[in-house]
Amino acid sequence: MMISSRVRLLRLTSGLTLMLASAGVALPAIALSDIKDITPPAAESSEPASNEELDVIEDSIPVIPDPDPLIRSPEQEEAGDIEDMEPAGPPAEVIYDIEKAPEPVRRMRELIIEAAKTGDISKLKPLMNPGPDQTVVPLQTPDQDPIEALMAISGDSDGIEILAILLDIFSTGFVQVDKGTADEAYVWPYFVGKSLGLLTPQEKVELLRIVTAGDVAEMQEYGNYNFFRVGITPDGRWKFLSVGD
Template identity: 85%
Template sequence: MISSRVRLFRLTSALTLMLASTAPTLPALALSDIKDITPPAADTSSDEAEPLASDEEDVIEDSIPVIPDPDPLIKRNEPEAVESVEPPEPAAEVIYDIEKAPEPVRRMRQLIIDAATTGDISKLRPLMNPGPDQTVVPLQTPDQDPIEALKAISGDSDGIEVLAILLDIFSTGFVQLDKGTADEAYVWPYFAGKSLALLTPQEKVELLRIVTAGDVAEMQEYGNYNFFRVGITPDGRWKFLSVGD
């Protein structure tokens, strides 16, 4: 007699064989055909990404270029910085009419002319106001006699050339320089107060009556008149006879 346990095993085996015979045959899958069912890694760009360390954040922020804010479409009227530029000093007025000079100036001018026409340079000595306010002349030494100093700069030993230059200088127009100051003076020739670049053709002729064309070229290189000039104060004192700038 077959026990119930054996009978159950036989029924189970028969049922398994029936199912296997009726089920469709499935193709065997290669290893390469097996799909990867591993869940994808979490997206690091999501909001739940792990926060960066503070040092890494600083590096990223420094690497991002900073775009400057655009200028406003409407600009307010703002005062612009203006560089202060001093206006150029106006050119001194050239005066030809000696009557426009003060009477003491006219008198001293005439006295110098009269002394120069004598051909004796010593005649200038009384006009030089000996003393503390003596006429300034080019001295080679502080204690040099002014007449001897003029002879030293003359082309001849007697100072005749200096006298001729004085006559030429006083034949031109003059200018009033340093008006209203302690250095105010009426100065001959007027080239001492006017830019050589602004001379008219007629004024250039007057300049060449005093100096040579070579002298003019040199003056233009330096930008100013640098030959003899005479200055007389408004009260009629012979202030200077100078050569150079």
């Protein structure tokens, strides 16, 4: 099919305009009436442009790819968010019945609760199993006393906030992690073993009894619970009181 010289010129002009615009060069507006027909005289060229010449012209015009959709449907957004936050494996079983935990675990949980109710954080120290297997807590220095370390991260100077957090944590369900290994433990709260993106409305209420809505929003960016958690070994040793991922 023959293409007139005016059409070829319009294509070349459009291609040049796109290339210069992408380079940030401003061009004056050109009206179609300002484009002169530069068709050569019939005497100079009696043969139409070959297909190869037309292909070269068309190939010189930059092609703008179709953009990806900028707006996703609510269903796509929700599916994507849940997929990002789902854990690699199946969620741990959430247990509410404390009677399903071994008796040593139940006993240590009760001792911690009773110590926390006194309002005296030093009452926790005898439960921390001093020695090589001492309860792991967030330390500022390797040789720091565990009670002093807890008081240092408490919102008050007496460590009462930590005691309140312990009581709130033990009021929730729990999960059994690393079953059958040396790291096996019963851990509170159960949010440690469940993606925040999969929480039911009732479970969200339980989470907000421990942390603020602002804390939850921050956790959802990572998809996991990162506040305080308590671990007790099957033989009743208080393994850790930690905070973070």
